[in-house]
Amino acid sequence: MAAFLQQVVSGLAQGAIFASLALALVLIYRSTDVLNFAQGEMATFTTFVAWSLMNQGLSYWPAFALTLVIAFVGGAAVERIIIRPVEHRPEIVIVIVTIGLLIALNGLTGWIWGAEVKAFDSPFPNETTEVAGVVISYQDLGVLCVCLATVLVLWAFFRFTTLGLVMRAVANSQDASRLMGVRVGWMLALGWGLAASLGAVAGMMAAPTAFLDPNLMLVILIYSFAAAVLGGIDSPVGAVVGGLTLGVLINVLGTYVDFIGGELRLPAALTVLLLVLLVRPQGLFGHRVVRRV
Amino acid sequence: MSWRTLLRKSIAPALFVFAVVVVALLPRFMGEFRLLQFTLVAIYVIALLGLNILTGYSGQISLGHGAFVGVGAYVAALLSLGRPGLELYMLDPPDWIPIGDGMRPVFTIPIAALVTGFVGFIIGIPALRLGGISLALATLAIAVSFPILMKRFAEVTGGGGGLNLNLPETPFGWDISTRHWLYYEAWAIAGILFVAAWVMVRGRLGRAWRSIRDGEVAAVSSGVNPALYETLAFGVSSFYAGVAGALLVIEVSFVNPDTFPVSLSILLLASAVIGGLGALSGVIFGALVLEFLPVYAQKPPLLPFDFSTQAPSVVFGAGLILIMILLPGGFAGLLRMLAGVFNGAVRRLIEGGRQVPVSSTRRNG
Numbered sequence: 001m002a003a004f005l006q007q008v009v010s011g012l013a014q015g016a017i018f019a020s021l022a023l024a025l026v027l028i029y030r031s032t033d034v035l036n037f038a039q040g041e042m043a044t045f046t047t048f049v050a051w052s053l054m055n056q057g058l059s060y061w062p063a064f065a066l067t068l069v070i071a072f073v074g075g076a077a078v079e080r081i082i083i084r085p086v087e088h089r090p091e092i093v094i095v096i097v098t099i100g101l102l103i104a105l106n107g108l109t110g111w112i113w114g115a116e117v118k119a120f121d122s123p124f125p126n127e128t129t130e131v132a133g134v135v136i137s138y139q140d141l142g143v144l145c146v147c148l149a150t151v152l153v154l155w156a157f158f159r160f161t162t163l164g165l166v167m168r169a170v171a172n173s174q175d176a177s178r179l180m181g182v183r184v185g186w187m188l189a190l191g192w193g194l195a196a197s198l199g200a201v202a203g204m205m206a207a208p209t210a211f212l213d214p215n216l217m218l219v220i221l222i223y224s225f226a227a228a229v230l231g232g233i234d235s236p237v238g239a240v241v242g243g244l245t246l247g248v249l250i251n252v253l254g255t256y257v258d259f260i261g262g263e264l265r266l267p268a269a270l271t272v273l274l275l276v277l278l279v280r281p282q283g284l285f286g287h288r289v290v291r292r293v
Numbered sequence: 294m295s296w297r298t299l300l301r302k303s304i305a306p307a308l309f310v311f312a313v314v315v316v317a318l319l320p321r322f323m324g325e326f327r328l329l330q331f332t333l334v335a336i337y338v339i340a341l342l343g344l345n346i347l348t349g350y351s352g353q354i355s356l357g358h359g360a361f362v363g364v365g366a367y368v369a370a371l372l373s374l375g376r377p378g379l380e381l382y383m384l385d386p387p388d389w390i391p392i393g394d395g396m397r398p399v400f401t402i403p404i405a406a407l408v409t410g411f412v413g414f415i416i417g418i419p420a421l422r423l424g425g426i427s428l429a430l431a432t433l434a435i436a437v438s439f440p441i442l443m444k445r446f447a448e449v450t451g452g453g454g455g456l457n458l459n460l461p462e463t464p465f466g467w468d469i470s471t472r473h474w475l476y477y478e479a480w481a482i483a484g485i486l487f488v489a490a491w492v493m494v495r496g497r498l499g500r501a502w503r504s505i506r507d508g509e510v511a512a513v514s515s516g517v518n519p520a521l522y523e524t525l526a527f528g529v530s531s532f533y534a535g536v537a538g539a540l541l542v543i544e545v546s547f548v549n550p551d552t553f554p555v556s557l558s559i560l561l562l563a564s565a566v567i568g569g570l571g572a573l574s575g576v577i578f579g580a581l582v583l584e585f586l587p588v589y590a591q592k593p594p595l596l597p598f599d600f601s602t603q604a605p606s607v608v609f610g611a612g613l614i615l616i617m618i619l620l621p622g623g624f625a626g627l628l629r630m631l632a633g634v635f636n637g638a639v640r641r642l643i644e645g646g647r648q649v650p651v652s653s654t655r656r657n658g
């Protein structure tokens with residue numbers, strides 16, 4: 001039982017990273033109806049920025065904070081410069097633009113920092129603690145806390161501030177918001193900025209255990225997509241629940257089903273996802289899209 | 294039919310004949326290495342035709358086309374090795390694989406195509422129920438899972454080491470090298486499949502696909518069954534991918550999981566877009582870009598220095614974004630635009646400067 005709970009806890013830590021990135025995807029999806037395929041590469045890029053900052057002698061948390069700011073500005077800039085010109089074009093066009101961004105950023109990261117794996121410091125002690133017979137590493141605990149704290153801060157922002165309210169209004173109806181005098185374009189840019197910061201958190205939390213290379217977030221992005229779709233692509237709560245569930249699921253499946261083992265986790269997780277979606281296409285918490293003719 | 298319509302109608306066949314002549318004469322001016330590169334271009338043309346049918350005509354994004362090429366490649370490799378070939382690899386093929394003594398490579402192509410088409414059709418049934426975004430995710434997942442699965446089931450696929458084949462010999466006692474034979478074989482098949490795709494997208498099938506792409510509700514009300522036609526598009530595009538995979542494995546006589554990374558799938562989509570979605574003429578350009586851009590972006594001609602090995606990705610990505618913003622029709626769209634300008638200029642010249650509205654030569658298809 002203790003061994004099982006241990007897998008659950010490390011699954012939760014893994015899942016918290018998926019949840020952060022999934023939330024970033026949902027954030028953008030809700031406001032712009034775009035699934036941002038470049039979200040993972042944006043996160044990788046900012047994680048490398050954090051690595052460079054720390055290499056310049058900055059200690060962890062200042063570098064962390066500075067990276068969030070850089071990510072925010074970068075994300076907003078991406079929306080203004082790259083997404084805006086195709087804003088009103090068909091969905092497929094915008095998706096392809098984000099795929100272009102994925103390819104370009106992946107190449108750029110490799111170009112600037114090289115393809116070799118880099119060690120990324122962790123702010124948490126490399127020790128374990130025992131709670132009721134379950135061994136928990138501080139690393140897992142720290143990752144879980146940071147990710148959940150970020151999610152909470154974000155929730156409070158959307159729930160209690162005027163700016164958050166305005167952004168929710170934009171996600172709800174751009175036309176109505178524009179008529180109310182909201183500068184919709186800037187709100188969208190703000191959303192992209194927040195999503196990029198969220199992605200940066202995920203990247204910096206993933207890097208110490210997954211090691212830092214230009215493909216750091218590729219697999220994590222797919223899990224996060226899966227988490228977002230599982231939770232319902234338009235539901236922030238769903239993204240978090242989906243992420244945590246998926247994290248636990250792959251850890252438990254990988255440990256206890258021999259056939260799956262370490263290698264087949266990804267295909268197994270996606271099969272589960274596919275089955276859920278066939279029964280409930282809108283995901284666990286999502287809204288069914290009603291089409292009127 | 295006025296002579297002008299006649300002229301316009303004959304442009305496409307004329308261009309096709311021109312392309313055939315160029316392809317036939319090209320080997321005279323090339324060494325073995327260039328020949329190999331241009332054979333790969335033919336293979337990419339086939340893969341991109343399939344992807345264009347799926348994404349360009351039926352409007353569904355596939356980020357997993359590379360995996361379907363991989364399925365075709367593995368099927369062809371297994372068929373041409375046969376059971377004795379696998380045992381030579383110290384592999385123990387399970388009994389359910391009915392592979393005998395190995396086939397001539399060229400005969401593996403149609404079987405690989407049919408198997409891949411069937412696999413695509415089957416995967417398409419649940420995947421298409423998801424629609425739009427989930428489909429992109431599902432295909433991306435397939436692309437990521439494919440190399441993992443090939444490594445995992447090593448008793449059939451040879452695992453990470455992959456499978457080696459022998460280069461086939463030129464048949465019929467023809468007096469050309471194997472590379473030349475493979476070049477003509479690949480381009481002949483590419484040509485046939487190009488015409489087949491052209492026939493498909495011009496006819497009933499293409500109309501149904503485009504109607505779903507441009508408005509599903511309207512399509513349904515006109516009696517088009519979206520699920521059927523979308524799955525069919527998936528099957529057809531996988532069939533094309535299977536042919537490409539089989540030809541690839543014959544040409545490079547080697548297959549392993551890392552031949553089909555996720556980036557292959559993504560770059561295939563990028564090239565399809567650069568060539569032009571929803572227009573077959575751009576496919577050749579897309580294939581040329583896919584083959585030669587990685588080489589020339591790294592070692593730019595005329596410039597005295599090399600770029601990083603990552604430069605091709607940056608150029609590909611930036612190019613993709615710029616094309617989507619500035620030129621959504623891709624290369625084919627550019628051609629069409631130029632043709633329109635040319636047409637208008639000729640008309641003005643003929644009609645002696647009278648104000649004539651320039652008729653749009655844009656056609657949906």
